[in-house]
Amino acid sequence: MIPMDEVNEGGSTAGVTDGRIHRSIRTKAAIAAAFVTLVDGGNLAPTSHEVAAQAGVGHRTVFRHFEDMESLYASIREEIAKRAQPILAGQAFTGSLSLRVHQLVLQRSRFHIRITNFRRALVARYWTSPTMQALVQKDQAMLRELTRRALPEARYLPAPDFELLELLLSYEAWARLRELQGLSERKARATIESGVLRLLTGASP
Secondary structure (H helix, E strand, C coil), X not given: CCCHHHCCCCCCCHHHHHHHXXXXXXHHHHHHHHHHHHHHCCCCCCCHHHXXXXXXXXXXXXXXXXCCCHHHHHHXXXXXXXXXXXXXXXXXXXXXXXXXXXXXXXXXXXHXXXXXXXXXXXXXXXCCCHHHHHHXXXXXXXXXXXXXXHCHHHHHCCHHHHHHHHHHCCXXXXXXXXXXXXXXXXXXXXXXXXXXXXXXXXXXX
């Protein structure tokens, strides 16, 4: 029930409702930011108590939102984007094919490094979350378009070869080279560059 002193002169509760909606949005954003900050700092499975302390809100509030993680994923994705997507912005890809491949692989590796903790924290949730699956697909489409802009030669690749190119540039390839195959960052980038150049050399008509 809404107290009578919260009702405006016309008897409408719209102002009160709007205020509550705005507070809810702000609270959800604060919770998402707190979650991302903790993960970014290395806590890959923050508890609701830890998130509440980081966000400066009550534990019951965080727990209530955590019960419906689907509604939080978009806010979490936006917060991650604030921190990671600037790496992808403003890059000019110029020069020879080998130079542009180097520029793209360097940029993409920096992006992968930046999102590593987020991917580790959220990968298990991906398989049970339609919302997260849709957001990841949206991000992948953005990265594919970036590849086409950086490397126009890729448009001449047969479809299977373009998919192989995207695999080489993917987070999964980067993580395997670094974590399972034990390559240094420099050697991992060199390996990816070599594979991309092999695919693209002679791709244009």
